[in-house]
Amino acid sequence: MTKPVNSAREIAADVTAGRTSAVETAKTALARIEAASALNAVVTIDPARTLADAAVVDERVRSGETMPLAGVPIIVKDNIWVAGWRITQGSRLFADFIAPRDAVAIERLRNAGAVIVGIGATSEFASKGVTTSRLYGPTRHPLDPALTPGGSSGGPAAAVAAGLVPLAIGTDAGGSSRRPPAHVGIAGFKPSYGAIPYGPGFAEPFFGLSVIAPIANDVADIALAFDVMAGADPRDPDSAAIAREADDIADLRIAFSPRLGLDVAVDDVVADGLVSTIRHLSAAGLHITHRDPLWPAGATEEAIMPLQHAGLAALYGDAFRKDPDVFDPDIAKQIERGLSWSGTDVAGALVASAAIANAFAAFFSEVDLLLTPTVPCVAWPFTQLGPDMIGGRAASPRAHAVFTPFVNHARLPAISIPCGTDGRGLPFGLQIITRRGEDRTLLRAARQIEITISE
Known part of the structure; x- marks a missing residue:
């Protein structure tokens, strides 16, 4: 497992100073993704779009603009909207879906100079603790291809751990962007609910729980990405301003x-x-x-799991009744369970x-x-x-x-x-x-x- 020579911070500094370009950095990331295709960490690429976006970043740099993520290549999980990209939630139901606009977090990352080089694998509807789907198959662990990186943000975590990119964006509704980083040896951050605006995007089965979650090799890159994405936005009524850091952490209990x-x-x-x-x-x-x-x-996870099952059933129960074979069998079981829960449950x-x-x-x-x-x-x-x-x-x-x-x-x-x-x-x-x-x-x-x- 090799990691990027440069952090997101270093890449942005080099692109800003003209020591390298966003286009060359994107080409390197795309080559790494191609070489690591057996991992199945990245399920969609669009080199022409990526290089065009990188060229725009280079022009912004030449015009004197300073961007905190200038030229930084990123992977985005396959359940977060990225305008013009195929975003599927790892589901055959959405195999041909093209996102009509960026999620607010992605919009902010682009404005900060980040370049999207691919879409990272997720389990179907981000609802399993391993990253497999009937649409794309299994994502593998960078240290051992027989193992899972965990889920559901296994693709973004494996991509960072394998050195394809220094930064990836996942989601976390129950640990999906903390457990995979733990399993592959990197850092993953679940912000406070509402700290980063969540949509626009797919209807969310995890009502009031899921967050946008940066994944990186170290905490400093995560903090940089968080500062870019965080803050209230009127398009997300649950989003909120986040306090500044404490002046002194020496006396924290x-x-x-x-x-x-x-x-x-x-x-x-x-x-x-x-x-x-x-x-x-x-x-x-x-x-x-x-x-x-x-x-x-x-207080157990079993006591709260009806929320996930019922959420999936509310969104996809009709499609399940029409054709259960469209779904990953593990997700089908959750939907079936959700259809059986009562309102009291x-x-x-x-x-x-x-x-x-x-x-x-x-x-x-x-x-x-x-x-x-x-x-x-x-x-x-x-x-x-x-x-x-x-x-x-x-x-x-x-x-x-x-x-x-x-x-x-x-x-x-x-x-x-x-x-x-x-x-x-x-x-x-x-x-x-x-x-x-x-x-x-x-x-x-x-x-x-x-x-x-x-x-």
């Missing part, structure tokens, strides 16, 4: 919860790696206490979601940062929804996802950064969570922690 206060299995290599990381951070001067959030009775899931958010709010009234594992295991074969065993226990298909969905239901910001590997060199991550709206403080703290881990 930091807690470590090895299992997020849940009775869940974690592989020994991950548990031991997280403990070692916490010891290292403590020795470097961070004041970290062990403390778990206190969850209400029955869905209301109960909403009650559970609100209770989780309230529990997190209580926790963050006394703590500033929470450190947890991002994933309880390393990557597994792409032919399976999850590993057979985690922590010596038989694992359900969603046991690999236990540490991320509650954050979405509380609408909090969280980031995953690399913190270790197993004996085969497969990565896992440290998740850092804070209060809603304090995204920039989280990114500043994560950058400090990232640097400390590497020392």
Whole structure:
């Protein structure tokens, strides 16, 4: 696995200074994508469009314009609208869909000088923890083609980890842009709900949960992309302004919860790696206490999953009834389940979601940062929804996802950064969570922690 020689920051500086051009940078990215086609991380390219866009960036530079992402090649997940590009949600239903306009986040990235070089693979409707679809097939792990990078932002994460681009844009409704980065050894950021405008785009089955999520090799590039995309826009009524970062993070109250206060299995290599990381951070001067959030009775992912199933059924139930074979079998099962839920079942899931958010709010009234594992295991074969065993226990298909969905239901910001590997060199991550709206403080703290881990 090779990573780009230059970060997004360095590419933008070089293009701005005239040491290279956006066109040459885009050509290099396109060549890397072609050479890595076996990964199936990038499902759509349009070289002519990409090079034309890059030429416009070069002209803007020559005219004296300064752009924070000048010439930076990016991959965009296949469920985010990019004007004029085929965007399919990994679904045969949308195999020929051409996005009529840019999502606000993409518009802002283009205005900042970014150049879209391809569309990254997702599972169908971004609704699985592995990146496979009947439309495009499986996306593979850059370290081992027999394994999955996770999902649903597996394509964008694999593209960054394999060195195709320094920056990718995913979405995250339950961990989709934190778990894949953890599995491939890079960083992925889930902003506060509303921090980055979400549309215009497809109707969203994850009501009030999904966010636009930058993925990169390091926190500094993520912070750069976040600053470009963040901020309220009247086209998204849920979007909101985000606070500036704290002036001083030295006195932040930091807690470590090895299992997020849940009775869940974690592989020994991950548990031991997280403990070692916490010891290292403590020795470097961070004041970290062990403390778990206190969850209400029955707080499990199963309690909130009716929202996902019902959302899919509301959007695609009619199409499923007409032709269930159009769908990925795993997604078909979710839609079928969603059609069976009663209104009371869905209301109960909403009650559970609100209770989780309230529990997190209580926790963050006394703590500033929470450190947890991002994933309880390393990557597994792409032919399976999850590993057979985690922590010596038989694992359900969603046991690999236990540490991320509650954050979405509380609408909090969280980031995953690399913190270790197993004996085969497969990565896992440290998740850092804070209060809603304090995204920039989280990114500043994560950058400090990232640097400390590497020392």
